[in-house]
Every structure is written in C-alpha cells, then in structure tokens.
Amino acid sequence: MKKILLIEDDKVVRENTAELLELANYHVVTANNGKTGLIEAKKHMPDLIICDIMMPELNGFGVLQILSKDIITKHIPFIFLSAKTEHKDVRKGMNLGADDYITKPFDESELFSAIESRLAKVAILKENLEIQSAGEIKKDFDEPIKNLENLKTYFNQNVEGFSYQTNETIYQQGDNSNYVFLIKQGVVKTYKIDEQGKELITALHKENDFFGFTSFSQNIPYQEFATAIENTQVFRLSKRDLKQILAENPNVTLELIDFLTDNVSDFKNQLLQMAYSSVRKKTANTILQFTEKMKKRPNENIKISRSDLASIAGIATETFIRTLSDFKKDGIIDFKGSNIEIIDLNKLKKMN
Secondary structure, rough: OOOEEEEEOOHHHHHHHHHHHHOOOEEEEEEEEEEHHHHHHHHHHOOEEEEOOOOOOOHHHHHHHHHHHHHOOOOOOOOHHHOOOOOHHHHHHHHHHOOOOEEEEOOOOHHHHHHHHHHHHHHHHHHHHHHHHHOOOOOOOOOOOOHHHHHHHHHHHHEEEEOOOOOOOEOOOOHHHHHHHHEEOOOOOEEEEOOOEEEEEEEEEOOOOOOOOOOOOOOOOOEEEEEEEOEEEEEEEHHHHHHHHHHOOOOHHHHHHHHHHHHHHHHHHHHHHHHHHHHHHHHHHHHHHHHHOOOOOOOOOOOOOEEEEHHHHHOHHHHHHHHHHHHHHOOOEEOOOOOEEEOOOHHHHHOO
C-alpha cells in the first residue's frame, strides 16, 4: 500500500481528501500546517506528498524548498493542491521542483491521475536505477571480496551516505526493509515498543557496525525502530544489491552469518541480565555498555537520556534514577546537567 502525506490547513478539505485517498487504497498521513508536514515527511518517508500553499507556520513553497534540499526527501514526488490559480503561482511551484499543480476545487479523476502518473514515474526510474546499479556492482566485483572488512570498505567507497541528527528516526517498525546500513560515525539504537508504549532497546550500534537486517528471501518489513542517539552518518545499501554481492562472494556470506549470530547472542545475554541481575548490577552494566559503544573515556560525559539507559537495563525509569543517585553518593558517577560522568571506573566494573 502506497503512503501519501497530505499537508492541508483546511480541516474539511483535509478530511475529505484523506477519505478519498483511503477509499482508493492509499495509506494517508495528514498534517495541518507546513511545519508539522516537514516533521511527518521525515518521520514517515511517504511515497508522495500533496501540499496546500497558503498555510500557517510555513507555506507550501517553503515546505518544498526545505524537502528538496534534504538528500533523504528530495526525490519524493510533490504535488501542490491550491486555490491559487494565477499563472505566476503555478510557475513558481513548478520552478521550485513540484511534479504537478492541481487547483481547488479539483476533480477526483484529476487528482488520482496525477498521483498514479507520478508514482508510476518513480517506479520506472527506480527500476532503471536498480538495473544500472546492478551493472555497476558487476563491474566493481571483478575480484571477489574476501571478508567482511572488504565489504565495509566497499560501503565506504561506493555507497551513498546519509546524515541523521540526535533523536532522528532512521526507519520505523513496519517500514519496507529495503536497505542495510553501515555506521560511518555516531551511535544508533534499535528498539521495540510494547502495547503499553514502553520502549525496549534491542541493540546499540556504533561506528563500523552493520544494522537493519531482515529476511533476504522474503519481503518482511523492519521488525523494530532505529534512531540516532547522537549525530550520526550512515551508508545505505539496497538489500537487492547486497544479495548480489553475497551471491558472488560466499566467504563474506559466512562471515556475515557469524556477525548476525554474535548479535543474537548479545541480545540473549541482555535478556538474561534483565531477568536475573540485581538493579545495581544492571545499572552498572548498562553504563559500561554505553561507554564502550560510544567510545567514551571514564572522565567523559555520556550524553544519553536516562530513559534510554533504563530501557536497556530493563528497569523502571524511576528505579534507575534512584540507583544513579546512589552511585553518585558512593562517588562512582557524577551528573553534569543531564549527562553522566564516570568518577570511579574500577568500582563500576566490580559491580558488573
């Protein structure tokens, strides 16, 4: 099901248009102004955006300008839906890079025709790009990659990079799992959210780590969320391209299996610790784990929310904060604003 973001400040128009799109079997995300629309675009990564022009907070022209400058969103088809019918307004919208301009009131068939043609265009371009990319990979692999480190080198030299700010979502649970990621710089957490809205961090990934793996043989969506803990840069390779690389380089496939097996073992150990360790031991181990993943020295601050720390430890946030306070009283850690500084690393390790 294709996902469409509808940015429209008029409630009646927004709700009626959203209903039309949903009846046509589109998944619709809505926003009531341009500023909220930008947030929703980066959060949901829609297949197409329909946007009004005259809106509070940020008008449609501003929305398109900002999205077109972002490497992650600049290729999303963008259709203006507006009551502004003057030629200069239409011309301005198209000059900014809009794919189409529909005036209100609009005919349903006109709207659906515009959507279908833009989505078809993207599908064709994507297919051609994948064919071209497959040919380029074939040329790049005249000599087989012998190990996982060679694969990481390939990522660094040939794969497009993306930047994410602190707390920015890289992908969401349920999104199509089209890509595998390698971290160039920064730290990423992957996590699930239970029925009560509680977050369980499943893994921390640091520089030079892979993440984002799902089934290679089935179209299974991502089973968790991935968010940058600090400003992060990643390389992103399509799963289709990675499958071709692995098919031609069996030794790398075996090393990748070992890597994924180690990840499963780490997660099992984390679950065992959450189930059986004392609160103090869980707290100490979690701080040490973050220090290792984020490559911090003992006297450096750990810039991470306490709720994230508590999530990994499997402890209620209130209990975790009380334990941190006890550690401070014992001279093991100190607080620098909202950050944590390790004062006595040896004491912390003895608790682990």
